[in-house]
Amino acid sequence: MTVSITDVARAAGVSASTVSRALRGRPGVSDEVRAQIAAVAAELGYTASRSASSLASGRTYTIGVVAPYIGRWFFGTVLDAAEQILSAAGYDVLLYNLGSPEARKRFFTKLPVRKRVDAVLSLLIPDPEETDALLSLGVPLATTVGGARDGFVVVGIDDRAGAESAVRHLVNLGHRRIGMISGASGPLHWTTPIDRRQAYLDVLADAGIPHDPALEADGGYTVEGGEQAMTELLAGSRPPTAVFAQSDEMAMGALRALRRHRLRVPDDVSVVGFDDHELAEVIGLTTVAQPVAGQGAEAARLLLRRLDEPDAELPGHVQMPIRLVLRETTAPPSPRGPQ
């Protein structure tokens, strides 16, 4: 039924080893024999069985990618970029979508990637136990989230610097009542919301603006959450004149809430996001841009280099550039304040 290496060997009048060497471009085969084998293989439609070759060689030419919510723009974009780099290098991608707690638990207890992948790229932050599980795989590890960690190649951004530039922008415009929509209720060990919040506090302190806890709300990194959070902020006795949302999706939710309250942006309230979502430009959202696809691609590249030269010195932590993109949702505060 399916054509095997011995079929090719027989048809070409050589041994299976020669076929193996010839097709994989290994030295030790004369050019004419190699060409003839290639021709026979093509004619028969032969492809080596990955199961068999990885069993024999120990290499799988497969990379495992674990992600939360691949349907979300951010992760989808990272995955997209990483896959392109990996497949161009001849690697296949095994995808694990760990959005639900059950899926996540199932993955880390059964660890289906064991003996199946040459490396793992994680788009989520593993907790200490999960980290141990990944380390136990004994393969190179990379991640695009969180800070530097042992055993991982980390490609990320400077969350604090990014958040600082956003909040400072609002301060420079003259705002004093600056709210923040964060994502504190996310998974543990997820330092991003913590870092961005700290930057917010730092900039306020730096500007001599007292911190008002009533100006903080949790948006859970979703559009709906952002909308609810903004609604909460508006319900306060002294609502903010500007809001820093820790993600563009939450910012979009905030914009929706503002529209529902008949408040104009940026005349009544300014909004800054974070990410530079593909639709941020469409909406005219001022935001902190980070190279999302770039991080996926870079992490994939570093992983490939680790596989090519296991002993090469590689940076354990790469910082990608960020920049504040000014659009149409920020302006100086209205003299009359919101309302």
Next chain:
Amino acid sequence: MTVSITDVARAAGVSASTVSRALRGRPGVSDEVRAQIAAVAAELGYTASRSASSLASGRTYTIGVVAPYIGRWFFGTVLDAAEQILSAAGYDVLLYNLGSPEARKRFFTKLPVRKRVDAVLSLLIPDPEETDALLSLGVPLATTVGGARDGFVVVGIDDRAGAESAVRHLVNLGHRRIGMISGASGPLHWTTPIDRRQAYLDVLADAGIPHDPALEADGGYTVEGGEQAMTELLAGSRPPTAVFAQSDEMAMGALRALRRHRLRVPDDVSVVGFDDHELAEVIGLTTVAQPVAGQGAEAARLLLRRLDEPDAELPGHVQMPIRLVLRETTAPPSPRGPQ
């Protein structure tokens, strides 16, 4: 280093065959032995090598998913849903992102999924040659795009009915100059834009509205394309009072173009999209909703059933429901017309 089935067998004082039977729940093992083996395996952290077991059994417990642009909301969402169903059933997902022509060609010529997957789910429409390549794999096939085709389980929607409801809505509001932003420049064999366009023509004809080619523009299914297309339409001598965009992303681009031209929506121009993108609600976009995640999940389920009972009768073509969602971007035409 890595623990194998013989390690477990030795530690449990049984043979490898018994371990194999016990761990996979096959009959022929006493309950107490089975329990003991399970305990030993857990303690040693044993997982069967997929390479070895699929080499021996012929089953890979892996499904190949090919997609264009997984970074795009639509495909990311379909993939997300399909992956959840498949991994819950114990299958792994091998992902192939075929956005670029090179990646696509590479995939279909080298066919890296051969002997690697038990089934394939395609989120793109293969041309006749590519179809042959997929059929040659000899495994169940499914797709979420295009019409019914031999050898595939197709899960989709009625594109014509959906587009009709959108255009009819505009007609019912009283619009006579109705533009369309389509995606004709996409890949060949992609019938969606053709079907949606035909529906547009049918409804116009039905309403006695003459067709004006100047009211059609190509948006290539992207936000930027939609923006350009809308700009083209506005540059005409008699711009439309309403526009049907064949996708929400193009509709969002159109909204941006309208804003830039200082035209109000829906007062000056009405816009209808197609898909019910996750941000459509945020923007208040009237659109034709289709169950995007639902299609991915359903296709995955049908594939699993095919694998479980290869001889069962399965529908070759499943139509998922659609519905028009009225929001804030459509209204009767302004008495003065656009401007």
Next chain:
DNA sequence: CTGTTAGCGCGTTCAC
């Protein structure tokens, strides 16, 4: 430069 010999780790007959 090429063929031969051994496994890689497991599932699957068979015997027992």
Next chain:
DNA sequence: GTGAACGCGCTAACAG
């Protein structure tokens, strides 16, 4: 109910 033998298709080490 359990174990021994064999083979899945391929790569790696060794001869020649």
